[in-house]
Amino acid sequence: MKKINALAIRTDGGTQVRFKLHEDKVAEYAELMKEGIVFPPLVVFHDGVDYWLADGFHRFFAYKKNGNTAIDCDVRQGTLEDAKRFARTANNKHGIPLSVEEWKAIANYYFTSKEYQDWSTRQIAKELGKSNSTISRWRAELTEAPAQVTYVRDGKKLTMKTDKIGKSDKVAPKKEKATIPHGTVTPTIPSGTVENDKIQELSYTIEELHQELTAAKDVIASKRWDATEIEQEDLLETVQQLREELKMRDMEIATLRDSRDMFQQKNAELIRQLNSLKKKIGI
Secondary structure, eight states: OOOEEEEGEESSSOOOOOSSHHHHHHHHHHHHHHHHOOOOOEEEEEEOOEEEEEOOHHHHHHHHHTTTTTEEEEEEOOOHHHHHHHHHTTSSSSSSSOOHHHHHHHHHHHHGGGGGOOOOOOOOHHHHHHHHHHHHHHHHHSSSOOOOEEEEETEEEEEEEEOOOOOOOOOOOOOOOOOOOTTOOOOOTTSSSSSHHHHHHHHHHHHHHHHHHHHHHHHHHHTTTTOOOHHHHHHHHHHHHHHHHHHHHOOOOOOHHHHHHHHHHHHHHHHHHHHHHHHTTOO
């Protein structure tokens, strides 16, 4: 640990991963410091010229608020990029938790940066201390799948289009509308009910999961792209996770359908009772 002049610590290198500082936390830390509470040292990276702050932004500004000129620091040798990489995971075990959107922004850096373009989902998940399924979900949400991938087979470099994997070119046959005899009372359930809305939402989710599962199974089964061993493990794990999620969604939608069917039966019984009363009173 070393005391560094506050004026020598740089905070303008893009090492702050938060969208903004929590001013109330800075004020709280400043008051605790005045009371004699000892905080962990800041983590700074020294590149031979500058000290880049990598962890402890709220503490740093609390020290400045109190007028401290010399701050205890854990000084590490490294570049600005080293400081940035450290900063991305510094709040995993301490400090104010990052928001989901802040974590997504960090993950998206790995998805889109040339420096990490060869990293698999598993590697990024390990780096950020997140689950593989979480990073897989964020990757699908934040990035577009490549239209094609390049792979090697029998010593030849080939290209495969992937934009239609999991999609069918077949046109679904038109369904004929069922006719209902005039005067027939049909039990109905309002389209805006929670059950129907939830069933529709789950149906869309299941369809999307089926497409993802089909795409992943196609790639694994045929090994049509030049994947590393880790990437193949990622895909296998994704398939297993998708299968489990599909089972859960199928069970959930089955339960909702049972609830809807019960509602429809009660609705039909009420309609029959209403029709019977109408006949009795001559309406």
